[in-house]
Amino acid sequence: MQITILGGGGFLGRKLAQRLAQEGTLGGQPVTGLTLFDLQAPASLPAPFPVRCLGGNIADPEAVKAAIPAGTDVVVHLAAVVSAQAEADFDLGLTVNLHGTLAVLQACRALPAPPRVVFTSSVASFSGGQDARLEDDARQLPGNSYGAEKAIGELLLQDASRKGFLDAVNIRLPTVIIRPGRPNKAASSFVSAILREPLLGLETELPVPEDFAVWICSPRRAVEWFLHAMTMDTGPLGLDRGINPPGRSATVGKMLSALAEVAGPAARARVRHAPDPAIEAIVGTWPASFTAERARRLFGFSEQESLEEIVQAFIEDDLAATRAERGL
Amino acid sequence: MQITILGGGGFLGRKLAQRLAQEGTLGGQPVTGLTLFDLQAPASLPAPFPVRCLGGNIADPEAVKAAIPAGTDVVVHLAAVVSAQAEADFDLGLTVNLHGTLAVLQACRALPAPPRVVFTSSVASFSGGQDARLEDDARQLPGNSYGAEKAIGELLLQDASRKGFLDAVNIRLPTVIIRPGRPNKAASSFVSAILREPLLGLETELPVPEDFAVWICSPRRAVEWFLHAMTMDTGPLGLDRGINPPGRSATVGKMLSALAEVAGPAARARVRHAPDPAIEAIVGTWPASFTAERARRLFGFSEQESLEEIVQAFIEDDLAATRAERGL
Structure with missing residues (x-):
């Protein structure tokens, strides 16, 4: 399995890479190579397979193509400008969160075989507020630019899946706690x-x-969900590539x-x-x-x-x- | 009122322009100028106000800026690649229907005052099929690229409205019958x-x-809905800029x-x-x-x-x- 993690220098990308390095396999198959891509080339890590570390702009089609070479089986697309930053800099949000996802779509489409794409969408793509308990078919009515861009990314990758260019699972991540490091620009x-x-x-x-x-989840749980989404049977998803995981x-x-x-x-x-x-x-x-019924009952995403x-x-x-x- | 019709050479754009020329006013205010923009410069028409006719690519930011000059009060964005064509040529669909709408967003945002934008989205942005009777908060789960791009355009203009860059009404047009002229590349x-x-x-x-x-509407009704959306009070729309009109x-x-x-x-x-x-x-x-309850009861869109x-x-x-x- 050839795997690429876009946003591989971020904290979730790093945890996922470490886990893959520990296991050496994904879905029972040996991992044969891992590419970590971020704005600055991520540090490498010891692994039983080759690790490439690339720096580049996710909105640069050529840089993204280099990160998703022929033979790529799975792309995990975590690269994003977070909520408060996308709200403060509208153009930066569009560039990274919209044009970046377009670049991912086109790079995947250029491959000889459509790769699995695990895309991290967000609870921020929904409205409803404190009193809401959203069903799986709830409409995404984002109240912030980050959420709008995530909902757009989902639509793009969902349509590209229907076209057979790639095979997407769009996971609407809850607010992930506890993030390590320093406070960041996410409103959460x-x-x-x-x-x-x-x-x-x-x-x-x-x-x-x-x-x-x-609505929260842990970093451990997020990584488990990614691993599950990277190999799950997507046939039963049909047109609807969105997953509200059980946070x-x-x-x-x-x-x-x-x-x-x-x-x-x-x-x-x-x-x-x-x-x-x-x-x-x-x-x-x-x-x-x-409610997250679909993720639980139909697709076996694990509980928080x-x-x-x-x-x-x-x-x-x-x-x-x-x-x-x-x-x- | 300074008005721009993007896709002003198409049959609905033309009918709207003719209606404005007949009336000379919009919402009780004199129309002081009309710009018709299309891939090929539309033919002019006799009107009690100046009519500019421009040709250009809707995905070209400079061409779109020229079509939406300072002082523009209302933009009607009808420019699109239709359903079967967007399905046959994925890149053309993205260029016109996504990058085109981004160019419209940026041109409106560059104006000194945010204009009203009436955007024609489509019934094709929904799924459900023959047995569906969709409520106003139904999720858009498009089964075709045209519909996906229209749903994306809605998200972009809705978020830009929230940001105060423009003031959008996204009308999900039914299948418009009877189209004049020749058969076209719409699946419908x-x-x-x-x-x-x-x-x-x-x-x-x-x-x-x-x-x-x-789910159908007539050209006459579509033009009435456009005229209504061009001047209606958008305050009560809140975050949700989507209108399912009463087809x-x-x-x-x-x-x-x-x-x-x-x-x-x-x-x-x-x-x-x-x-x-x-x-x-x-x-x-x-x-x-x-059901189209919101359009009827709250916003006074007229019946088919x-x-x-x-x-x-x-x-x-x-x-x-x-x-x-x-x-x-």
Whole structure:
């Protein structure tokens, strides 16, 4: 299996690459090569197969073609400008999130055989807000440019699948917690920060009320879903290439309780209330819950673990590296 | 009011231009100028205001900027590659229907004040087929590239409206009958042909069974809807810029009965059955009915007239010109 990860320098791309390197196989087949592509060439990693690391712009058709050579079986397209950044710089959002996905489509179409494409769409492509519990056929009515561009990317890859140019699975990722590293430009950055920063011994701000609910998943679960989507039988998907995976609906208060449970009340006390209407205006339109029946029953996507397990997993997987990265 | 019609050389653009020229006003305001833009510069028409006729490629940002000068109040974006053509030439469909709409977005965004944009989306952006009766919040799951590109155009203009770059109304047009002129490359071309060709004294083929239902509207009604959308209050639309207008669900058999009613049984006898699975595969995925409650109740879009009136209107408005054009 020849695999390409676009956005392979990001935290999910990196975790997926590490997992592939550990396993050496995908869906029972040996991995014969991995290409990691990002704006800056990602660092390589030890693996039982060759790893190519390329730097380039996802909106540059030639760079993307170089990252998806003949013989590519699976492309995981994680490259994106995140929500608050796409909102602040409309043109950058279009370039990366729309023209980038077009470049991926054309590079895949140029291959001799249509590759599997796993595309990360987002909960941000939906509206509905706090009271919503969305069915699998819910309409995507995005309230932010990032979400609009993700919904557009889904339509492009879905139509390209129908045409036989590629074979897409569009996973609408929940808000992924706990992200390692530093706060980023996603409007949802705080959802990780309120757990990560206290675990690092740092104070942080909560821009929404404690009863604010978020549709979340863990990095571990996201990687499991990617691996599943990379080899699952797509025949039964039919025209509809969108998957709402079985995340978890949790209030910020419940997340902070899980933090206190795992790391003690002192950790929780490091979170200060600091309402931010600009952040709430973006994340407040995202639905807080999905039924996710199709992903569960028909397609075997695995269930999200508990909040306590998510906090514990961050401590096991990412706390030391995040401390080191941030010089703490 | 400064108005631009993109696709102003097409049959609906032409009818809209003629109507504006007759009225001289739009929404009670004098029309002060009209730009007609198409691949080939449209012929001018007599009007109580200046008419500019420009030729250019809708995917060329500079050409589109020239067609949407400073001071433009309303843009009607009808320029498109139609369904069967977009299906046959994937790249042409993307160029015209996606990059074209991006060029319109950027040209409008460059104006000092955001213009109203009336965009013609399509019933082809939905699935559901013969048994569907779609609610206003139905998901767009297109089964053809044209429909996918129209759904993408809606997302782009909807997000640009939210950003305040323009002020869009996305009208999902039913299949418009009776189109004048010649058969075209739309998969739905036959729906007009089975009425128009017999009225011209010509034989024609019906590629679907007589109980096949289609969601239709007349050219007269489409022009009324455009005029309404060009000046309606868009505030109550909120985030959702999509309008399913109140068309009519009619079987092909009912259309042929209306033809016989208006033009006699000899006209109807000119339609031969000739099943075409390729055509049915495209149009068979389009829903045959919509509730269209939002357009009717909240936004005052007018009701579609009867099938007999549609046949009669073609005879009044377009039969002589179509005869002349086709040398009949």
